[in-house]
Amino acid sequence: MSGTQAVTATPVQVPKQPPATGSRRNRKLRNDPTARSPLWVRIVLALICAAWVIPTFGLAITSFRQEDDAQTTGWWTIFTTPANFTRLTLKNYSDVFTQANMGDAFINSLAITIPATVIPILIAAFAGYAFSFMRFPGRDFLLILIVGLLVVPTQVALVPLLKFYGSIGLNGTLPAVWLTHIGFGMPLAVYIISNYMATLPKEVIESAKIDGASHFQTFWRLILPMSTPVLASFAIFQFLWVWNDLLNALIFAGQNTPLTVALVRLLGQEGQGWQLLTAGGLFTMIVPIVVFLSLQRYFVRGLTAGSVKG
Amino acid sequence: MIKILNALIAVVGGVAGAILLYWLLNKLAELLPGRWEDRVKPYLFLLPALAAIGLYLVYPTIQTFVYSFANNHSTAFVGFDNYAKLLTSKNFQNTLFNTFLWILIVPAAVIAFGLLIATLADRLRPSGEKTAKTLIFLPLAIGAVSAGAIWKFVYATRPPGQNQIGLLNGIWTAFGGDPVNWLQISTLRFNSLLLMVMLLWMQAGFAMVLLSAAIKGVPTETLEAARLDGAGEGSIFFRIVIPQIRTTIITVFITVLIGVLKTFDIVYVMTNGNFNTNVIAVDFFNQLFTNRNNGYAAAIVVMLLIIMIPVLVFQVRQFRAEEAAR
Numbered sequence: 259m260s261g262t263q264a265v266t267a268t269p270v271q272v273p274k275q276p277p278a279t280g281s282r283r284n285r286k287l288r289n290d291p292t293a294r295s296p297l298w299v300r301i302v303l304a305l306i307c308a309a310w311v312i313p314t315f316g317l318a319i320t321s322f323r324q325e326d327d328a329q330t331t332g333w334w335t336i337f338t339t340p341a342n343f344t345r346l347t348l349k350n351y352s353d354v355f356t357q358a359n360m361g362d363a364f365i366n367s368l369a370i371t372i373p374a375t376v377i378p379i380l381i382a383a384f385a386g387y388a389f390s391f392m393r394f395p396g397r398d399f400l401l402i403l404i405v406g407l408l409v410v411p412t413q414v415a416l417v418p419l420l421k422f423y424g425s426i427g428l429n430g431t432l433p434a435v436w437l438t439h440i441g442f443g444m445p446l447a448v449y450i451i452s453n454y455m456a457t458l459p460k461e462v463i464e465s466a467k468i469d470g471a472s473h474f475q476t477f478w479r480l481i482l483p484m485s486t487p488v489l490a491s492f493a494i495f496q497f498l499w500v501w502n503d504l505l506n507a508l509i510f511a512g513q514n515t516p517l518t519v520a521l522v523r524l525l526g527q528e529g530q531g532w533q534l535l536t537a538g539g540l541f542t543m544i545v546p547i548v549v550f551l552s553l554q555r556y557f558v559r560g561l562t563a564g565s566v567k568g
Numbered sequence: 569m570i571k572i573l574n575a576l577i578a579v580v581g582g583v584a585g586a587i588l589l590y591w592l593l594n595k596l597a598e599l600l601p602g603r604w605e606d607r608v609k610p611y612l613f614l615l616p617a618l619a620a621i622g623l624y625l626v627y628p629t630i631q632t633f634v635y636s637f638a639n640n641h642s643t644a645f646v647g648f649d650n651y652a653k654l655l656t657s658k659n660f661q662n663t664l665f666n667t668f669l670w671i672l673i674v675p676a677a678v679i680a681f682g683l684l685i686a687t688l689a690d691r692l693r694p695s696g697e698k699t700a701k702t703l704i705f706l707p708l709a710i711g712a713v714s715a716g717a718i719w720k721f722v723y724a725t726r727p728p729g730q731n732q733i734g735l736l737n738g739i740w741t742a743f744g745g746d747p748v749n750w751l752q753i754s755t756l757r758f759n760s761l762l763l764m765v766m767l768l769w770m771q772a773g774f775a776m777v778l779l780s781a782a783i784k785g786v787p788t789e790t791l792e793a794a795r796l797d798g799a800g801e802g803s804i805f806f807r808i809v810i811p812q813i814r815t816t817i818i819t820v821f822i823t824v825l826i827g828v829l830k831t832f833d834i835v836y837v838m839t840n841g842n843f844n845t846n847v848i849a850v851d852f853f854n855q856l857f858t859n860r861n862n863g864y865a866a867a868i869v870v871m872l873l874i875i876m877i878p879v880l881v882f883q884v885r886q887f888r889a890e891e892a893a894r
Contacts, residue, residue: 295691303688306681307703310769314710316735317718331731332738333721369575377582378620384590385617394610398891400618405887407625409880411830413852413869415628417635417862421642432571436578441624448617456894473609474594502711504833505853514571518713525716525837539717543710550709554702558777 321536322346328533350537360538363520367545369432370507370516371500374439378496379489381440382447386485387477389448390455391463401452407445415442416509423510430512438510439500447492450560454488455481491560494553501546517542589616629873636866640859650867663846666760667875670831670847673761675824677768679817682775686783687805689776701780705773712770712833719766719838723750754844763845766834771827775820782816783809818886822879829872848872 319333324347336342354360388394389401419438423429428437458481466476482489504518511519521542524535550557593612597605635642636650654660685704689697707715724734725747732738737747751759786809794804810817832849835841841850848868856865 295693295696299688299691300696303685303692303700306685306688307700310704310707310772313718313722313735313769314707316721320721328733330733332733332735334735334738335731365569365571369571372575373578373582376579377586380583380586380590381616381620384613388610388613392610392613394607397610400614401891402884402887403626404621406880406884407621409826409876409883410625410629411849411869411872411876412625413830413832413849414632414873415624416869417642417856417866418628418631419624432574432578438624441620444617444620445625448621472594472598473613474590498709498711502713504713504836508853509857518711521713521717522837525713525720535717536721539714542717543714546709546711547706550706551702554705 317536317539320533321350321540322348323533324349325533328536350533351541354534354537354541358520358524358534358538359515360517360520360541363515363517364541366511366514367501367516367518370435370439370511370514371497373432373436374443374500375493375497377436378440378443378447379493382444382451382492383482383485383489384477385448386451386455387473387481389452390458391460391476391481392473404445404448408449412442413505416505420509429510430514432511432514434510434512435506435514438506439496439503442506443496443499446495450492451485451488455485458484487556487559490553490556494549494557495560497549498546586616632866633870635862636870638863638866640861640863642862642866646863650863651871654864654867654871659846660851662844663841663848663851666757666844666846667829667848669757669760670764670767670828671825674764674767674771674828675821677764678771678775678824679779679820681768681772682779682820683817685772685776686780687809690780690783701773701776704776707770708773710770712766713837715766715770716834716837719769723762723838725749751839751845752843757844759839759843760845763834763838766838767828767831771824775824778816778820779813782813786812822883825879826876829876 316333319336320328323333323336323342324345327342327345336346389397420429423434428434462480462484463476466480471479502518504522507516507519508522517538521535521538524538590613593615594609597609597612600608637645637647639646685700689700692700710718721733722735724732725737726732726734728747732741732747734750736750741747750762753759790808790812791804794808799807830849831847832853835845835847835850836853839845841847841854848871852865852868852872855861855868
């Protein structure tokens with residue numbers, strides 16, 4: 259939905275991964291036998307990293323500066339006149355709660371994101387099981403329909419949904435936002451989960467069948483536990499997507515303003531509220547950054563999912 | 569707080585409800601005589617997911633298609649009027665042109681940066697590689713609205729004579745230039761380019777992660793052989809590494825392309841499509857909510873869908889080839 263959503267995971271064909279310890283060995287074999295990389299490589303990378311980090315760093319510094327300072331001097335001057343360090347303040351953060359209602363927005367964001375992340379997982383897992391371990395007429399057609407829908411922009415659904423929700427009085431409620439995200443996230447969920455399940459050893463299922471286990475039992479006792487990595491990585495995708503979503507929140511959330519919408523309102527009144535904008539911006543990104551950093555391993559594994567297929 | 573409680577109830581209720589639903593569906597299937605049980609069960613397992621997809625994507629797509637031939641309140645059909653009016657409007661032509669620029673520039677730039685970073689980071693020690701990658705990957709988690717807050721402070725302008733507070737103008741004036749209102753320069757679509765930089769900033773990390781995994785998977789023997797034959801680093805990269813990671817490059821390209829076509833938040837937040845920066849997804853939103861014209865909005869997304877068709881066909885083909893190979 260958002261332009262940021264880089265996770266419309268299309269089929270990924272990465273050649274077989276090297277063993278976990280392979281990176282250092284490869285690097286040595288690939289390039290210089292000495293342990294250090296060439297100086298120019300380190301300089302270029304350092305410059306790129308700096309370019310990637312400095313914009314965010316500037317926002318972080320500004321969020322601790324007083325309104326007058328932030329309005330009249332660039333944030334970098336704090337390093338040229340170190341006396342300014344003593345003028346840093348936490349006031350912007352308290353203002354953001356009292357004046358911009360970011361506290362409520364934070365709660366709304368949680369209230370929107372958690373159900374919209376958790377509920378689709380089980381639904382998609384059952385569908386993934388059916389696609390991977392059951393044979394039935396129409397399977398290929400349905401799978402291809404889902405792959406095709408990965409490409410379809412979700413905007414196509416907004417006008418009809420708005421009318422539909424309007425007719426049953428659901429507009430502006432939390433369930434409207436949950437259901438929308440669940441529906442829009444479903445093709446990706448089914449796709450990456452069944453892609454992963456297809457890589458699980460078929461023998462396990464066969465032997466479970468011989469032991470007399472039903473599909474239902476096999477799913478609960480074997481397949482679901484074995485699929486935890488992909489379920490986790492889908493959960494992270496969906497969490498980041500829903501948390502950062504603006505479009506659906508603008509259209510369906512009504513009074514349940516999440517952080518993204520609250521922040522857009524602050525962005526709209528630039529000139530007066532810039533220092534609030536910085537604190538609000540930083541506050542909005544804390545949760546996704548923590549989620550991302552702590553679960554990065556799963557995230558990357560999900561992105562390269564399919565790469566390990568037999 | 570009550571909302572959190574509601575959300576938690578929804579989570580517990582939703583999950584419990586789903587478990588109960590599947591249990592019931594399963595029981596229902598087991599009531600059927602032997603062969604029928606096996607025949608029906610797959611569809612019962614699929615039912616909730618397919619219902620969600622049908623209700624939220626398939627049916628609305630068809631309905632939007634119908635609306636695109638109707639008037640602004642979807643009360644009467646107007647034939648191809650919406651399309652004709654849009655395509656002949658100067659504004660919409662501009663919007664389409666901008667969208668094509670995004671399509672042409674962003675995916676290619678993301679891949680170029682992703683490759684550059686992946687290749688360079690591959691030569692660092694593992695700890696350095698990990699740090700560099702994390703820093704570059706991080707903007708993906710930040711989200712477009714927060715990114716808007718961040719980049720407003722890069723592109724901000726103050727009148728001449730005042731201290732600049734935007735980073736870009738800070739650098740520009742330090743070198744003796746006059747402060748520039750960056751986001752209002754539409755000559756050569758410079759402001760659109762500045763917005764594209766934001767998307768590049770957010771997505772380069774994604775490309776890097778996939779491409780880096782692919783590069784590490786290139787067999788060392790082929791590289792060694794090339795080196796023994798006296799190939800330079802440059803030709804090794806372009807003649808040996810690139811061809812071997814082609815599929816991954818295409819995958820990243822398609823994924824970024826899909827993201828680009830849906831780009832809404834960045835433009836909406838930074839310029840709301842003013843100063844000649846409009847793109848198709850923002851125009852859709854404004855037709856729907858500012859101009860209250862369902863017909864135009866629907867026609868715009870149908871056109872977006874049409875632009876997507878080649879990607880869709882490619883995607884499905886790729887998938888079938890993979891299924892066949894499995």
